[in-house]
Structures are given as C-alpha cells and as structure tokens.
Amino acid sequence: MLRLPAFDFQPARSVEHAVALLAVHGNDALPVAGGTDLYANMKLGLFAPRLVVGLRSLAELRRISFDSQHGLRIGALCSLDAVARDSAVMSHYPALARAAEMVGTPEIRNMGTIGGNLCLETRCNYYNQSAEWRKAMGHCLKRDGDICRVAVHSPTCKAINASDTAPVMHAYDARIALVGPQGERSVAVRDFYNNDGARANVKRADEILTEIALPAPANGTRSTYRKLRLRNAFDFPLVGVAVTVATDADGLCTQARVVLNAVGSSPLVVDAAGSLLLGTHLGGEITADAAEEVFKAGKPLENANAGLLYRKRMLRVLAQRALEDVTRPLR
Template identity: 50%
Template structure:
C-alpha cells in the first residue's frame, strides 16, 4: 500500500492562526484543504513538507456569499461538488459550475476544494510518478533532478497547468484574495499564474488563497469544454473557457482562455478581440477558432498526443462559441444552451 511519509499536522481554527503558522514554518510547510492533490503527490514523494497546515477547521473559508448581480464571493474551501451544485453559480456562471463538475470523480469533488483546484500542481507524465519510477527514468528538474525530460534542451520546466476551473475563472474576470501573516491582497486570476512548470503560481509561499471573487454576471454568457480520454477521473488535456458579453446580437466583450496546453492557463486574446463588435456567424466562429488555436502549444507530456490536443483546440473553441451562439454543428440555430 502506498503510504504518506510522516509530517506534523497543524489545525488552526482561524485564518490568522493559519497564516502565522505558515509564516513560522516557512518552506517546510504547506497548506492542505481537500488533500486530493497534495496527498497523492506526498505519497509519491513529489512534495516532502515537514508541516501541514490544515485549513478544514476554518469555517470562514467555506461557502458562497453575495449575488450574481453584484458579484459572488466563493470561499476557497468550498468543495467542488458544492460549487458545481450551487444554483446561482449554475445559472449565472455556468462555465464555472460545469468546470467544477468535471473535475476528476464524484468522490474527489466531495473532498477537493475550489481553492485547491485553482492552485492544483502542474502535471507531467514524467513527474506524477512514484519515487522509484522517477529514479528509473532519471529525475526531472521539478523534483530531485536538473533537466526537463519533455524538452531536455530547455532551461525550464514544462509541466502542464491542469486546473479545470482556472481558465474559466480567468475568462470570467475573477479575482482571488491572498492572505499572509504580513497582510492581504487581491489579484486578478490572470495575474495569479506564470508560465513555468515549477513556479506556476505568482503567490508567495506564506500566502493562503482564501476567496474567489466573481464579478457581476449581468450580460455574460460562458461555456467550458474539456478534452480527456474518459468521462471521469481524468485531468483535462485541453480546456476551453469562453465568456462573452452580448450587446444585442453583437459581441460586446469576449475572453477565451485555454487550459492544459501550457504551464499556465493561456488566453487567446487575438481570437477574442476578433469577436468584439461582430455577430456570431458560423464564418466568424471558424475564423476565431483558427486564431484561438495559435496560442495552444501543448507538449508530449500528458495523455493523447500533443498534435491532437492542438488540433482539438480549434474544434473545441468553435464548439464553445457555437454553443453560446445557439448554433449547432452545421451552423443552424439550436435550442438555448446554459
């Protein structure tokens, strides 16, 4: 049986105590909420924290506050099941409910939290392996080694951003609150990530992600599509998040963000810009989908081949746009999709 290595577990009751504990233990400590990402990685010795700061006992971290009209605030400790099943999120931020509901398996979603999924470790099939396996293949720079096994000539790590909710939150213009012993700040989700498989979060080690703040939903429509081998368990190997604000029949604002094709969620800004001021015709959708595939640059370190994932970017963007435009595969109108 795979077992956890020993550690000390702290269970603070308040956010302040948690931030203090994290500051005190520095790099030896990690926070844990649902544990669905952390514990498997610890069993494989990818993470070796000496101290875990458990966030479960902090009530403030759970729950959804506010309204879609003024913007919702979701506690980072809210489970993915709760996010997926929240009526107002499902109605007004459907892409977020969809993405949360597509993470892994039902059991994982009962345990895993939205904050955990936003911060989920980048993945790579040279890295998410046991210590013995990694030793056999030769360790990589993300843990215990000094080269990238996907791109050996590269100076950086190419592990893949594998969050379902991150591209959606980015496309929705969400922000997150980060709390440290020294103070707190709020940043755009788009500023939370950086394109490096190791330092993928622009978050200080002492900062705890406490809240996800969604802007008002009025006028926005959103969709999320996920590519993976099976309908359950699997991480995304491509995620497409699209959010549009319509002004009459024309697009007022648009954001397209791609997941699982880089070490960060990757915005397709040129493609999104091409939508603005236009009607969502089949021709425009085809052109925008081509443009969106440009920033999709997957490498060979997940399930499916990377050329296939790239090729699917265009298909998925087109499908997401068609769904939001109410068009079917042949460009004919279909019934409204949430």
C-alpha cells in the same frame, strides 16, 4: 502500495493561526484543504513537509454569496461539488458550474475544494510518478535534476496547469484574496499564474487563499467550458477551452474571452480569437475563424496522457463547440 511519509498534522483554528504556522515553519510546512492533490503528491515523494496545516476546520471559508451588483464571492474551502450545485453559480456563471462538475470523480469533487483546484500543482508525465520511476528515468528540472525531459533545451519547466476552474476564472476576470503575515492582498487570476511549471503561481509559502471574487456578469453574457479527457467520468483535462462573450441589444459582440488550459504552465488567453469576435454577430464563419486562432495559439507538449498532435487538433474542435455553446439560442 504507495504510502504517505510521516508528518505532523495541525488543524488551523483561524486563518491567522494557519498563516502563523506557515510563517514559523517556512518551507517545512504546507497547507492542505481537501488533500486530493497534496496527499497524492506526497505519496509519490514529490513533497515531504514536516508539518501539514489543515484548513478544513475554517468554516468561514465555506460560503458562497451573490448579488447582482457586486457579483459572486466563493470561500476557498467550498467543495467543487458545492460550487457546481450552487444556484447562483449555475444561473450566472454556468461555465464555472460546468468546469467544477467535470473535475475528477464525485468523491474528488466532494473532498476537493475550489481553493485547492486553483492552487493545483502543475502536472507532467515525467514528474507525476513514483520516486523509483523518477530515479530510474533520471530526474528533471522541476525536482532534483537539471534538464527538462519534455523540452530538453528549455530553461524552465513546462509542466501543465491542469486545473479545470483556472481558465474559467480567468475568462470571468476573477480575483483571488491571499492572506499572509503582512495582511490581505488581491490578485487577478490573470496575474496569479507564472508560466513556469516549477513555480506555478505567485502565492507565497506563508499565504492562504481565502476567497475568489467574480464580477457581476454584464447584460447578455454567455459562457461555457469544454474539456477533452481520456475517461469522461474521471480524468484531468488533456486540453480545455473556456469562453465568455457578451452581446448588446442588437446582438453584436461587446466582449469576448477565450482561455485554454493544459497547453502550458498557466491558462493561455487567445487574444486573436477574442478580437475576431468583437463587433460581430456571433456564429457562422466567424466561429470557424476564431476556432482556427485557438488551434494556432495552443502548443501542447508531449507531457500528458495523449499525443500532442491529437491534443492540438482537438483544440480546434473544442473551441468550435464552445463557441457554438455561447451562440446557440437560449431555450
């Protein structure tokens, strides 16, 4: 049985208290929200913080609010289940509700938070293994080694961003609030992720993600998220496709974003697919052409629980289905 290593735990009394603890303890401390990712990684020996700073006590980060002018604000400590069931999320941001309700199992969605999901550690079959397994195989760039075992000539780690909500937040043009010792800064989700699996995002070690803000949806906006996984009741995405589109009164597409996950260390925007859709009446051949662009853009590697050719082919299928979701007549 894998056991947690010994560590001290301190619940934060406030955001400022959490930030102060992280600032004082530097790389010896890590924040924890639901713990569904961090504790699993600690059991594998991937992280061994001396201090874990608990964020669950921060009730002020567990609120969701919406108004039609300013859009949606979600506290980082909201559970994925709360996000998936929120009435404003369901009616105005259906792709987010869909992505949140597709994460893991009901237990994971009750414990796991939206902030933790966006800060999810990148994943790789060579890395998310026990310490003994990794030692026997030989270490890799991401930790203790000097080569990538998936792409041997790559100077950077190619572990994948497998967060279900990250591509959706990207497609909605969401922004993240980060609070650190110097105060608060706002970062667009499109700038939050590094395309480097060993340094997944731009959040500093002494910063806490406090809130996510989504702009109010333009008139005629439709959105969806499609995910491929081995077991529909349980698993991380093998690939995923988020789509947002807006149409004018004549049904012409005025805005389109297609964002993929699990094909790289950050969500991947397929500009070529979005540009094809702009100014068109969605549906028919244009959908197939846009799905083809997604197929060309997505380049999965051999580091998830299914072969890369299957994952690549399924990108086209998922993109086609996602584009059909947003063009289907509303009931």
